Amino acid sequence: MSAEVSRIVVPARFAQWRAHVDGDSGREWVASLPSRAARLLAEWGLTLDDAEPLHGAQVLVLMVTREGRPLVLKLSAPQDATTADEAIGLRAWAGRGTVELLESEPGALLLERLDPTRSLHTLPVEQAARLAARLIRTLAIPPPPGLPGLPAIAETLPERQRRQGRPVPGRFLSQALGYGPGLLYAGENVLIHADLHYGNVLAGSRQPWLAVDPRPLHGAPEYSIPELMWNRADDLHSLADIRRLFALLIDVAGLDPERALGWVVTRCVDYWLWGHERGLTIDPARCERVLVALAG
Structure with missing residues (x-):
């Protein structure tokens, strides 16, 4: 797991923004992301791609694969209370008109990969x-x-x-x-x-x-x-x-x-x-x- 941790680099701009918004708790959350992501990679049978992570204001998105299928691992800040509801909705839609949800836990979703461009x-x-x-x-x-x-x-x-x-x-x-x-x-x-x-x-x-x-x-x-x-x-x-x-x-x-x-x-x-x-x-x-x- 330590090798995967070393490969997970949080974009500096995202880390700075979370520290600006949340102070010490934001810095602590960003610091925890590599080890948490490495745990999920192991538990969900994922391989980390070499592609650069994407991010929004509250979300870090890692490019991963499982059994050759391109997926994304979406990690949300603790202040983002929408992850649980998002998982409920995506399970109900079951990929009909929406991105497919494959795995979830509080603050983390494994989703099919679409084209962000x-x-x-x-x-x-x-x-x-x-x-x-x-x-x-x-x-x-x-x-x-x-x-x-x-x-x-x-x-x-x-x-x-x-x-x-x-x-x-x-x-x-x-x-x-x-x-x-x-x-x-x-x-x-x-x-x-x-x-x-x-x-x-x-x-x-x-x-x-x-x-x-x-x-x-x-x-x-x-x-x-x-x-x-x-x-x-x-x-x-x-x-x-x-x-x-x-x-x-x-x-x-x-x-x-x-x-x-x-x-x-x-x-x-x-x-x-x-x-x-x-x-x-x-x-x-x-x-x-x-x-x-x-x-x-």
């Missing part, structure tokens, strides 16, 4: 939207127990709007508050991928396109529409283009237009405030364009 962002927006909308319908299966329902977003909006100096025009906030109470329990109650954007659908070999990094919830599938609107808003050159994209997503996924519009308005206001809270400028502008086109 080819997401739906590499396709024209209309083609990408059709594929994403079909995935919404594919993933809408009976939800397994143990997952949270949809968040009560609207309840948080007035205080956040006031605290930030009211960056969102009042008419959009009023519409979001009007939709809010009726959205949580309306429509189908199915398993949904609550972070389904174009970057979270990657090319695979088992199936052409598969969703990754789910945040599984149970509720109405219309909840997934807003991210597919704002995520490629820069590719939509007019308000009419935005309206056409919304109509296309609704039609292909077979969703309720009014319920989808309610989630678009509510989640766009929420994301606008989220971006403003963090000093971002691009995401609030994208949300504004979507809102002007659909609710203006």
Whole structure:
């Protein structure tokens, strides 16, 4: 095992970020990663590839193989509470429309390897939207127990709007508050991928396109529409283009237009405030364009 430990090098940028965010506990977790990864390699019968590890803000991904099959070992920071839910959702989907889960333990997932260089962002927006909308319908299966329902977003909006100096025009906030109470329990109650954007659908070999990094919830599938609107808003050159994209997503996924519009308005206001809270400028502008086109 010591030989495998020496081959597992945590990227410096990732280590620095975890130390910046979590202080001593982040440094301790990063220091533990090589030995933990080596243990999992042994227990799960894996061979470490020579490819460079990938990482996000909270996740380190190692390239591995088992019996010749390319896989990835995903290790999540202790503060990332989504790993258990992700495993529940992936087991329920069982590879139908999503990356396949082969093994799991708290904070660690062994997944089939997809192509991280080819997401739906590499396709024209209309083609990408059709594929994403079909995935919404594919993933809408009976939800397994143990997952949270949809968040009560609207309840948080007035205080956040006031605290930030009211960056969102009042008419959009009023519409979001009007939709809010009726959205949580309306429509189908199915398993949904609550972070389904174009970057979270990657090319695979088992199936052409598969969703990754789910945040599984149970509720109405219309909840997934807003991210597919704002995520490629820069590719939509007019308000009419935005309206056409919304109509296309609704039609292909077979969703309720009014319920989808309610989630678009509510989640766009929420994301606008989220971006403003963090000093971002691009995401609030994208949300504004979507809102002007659909609710203006």
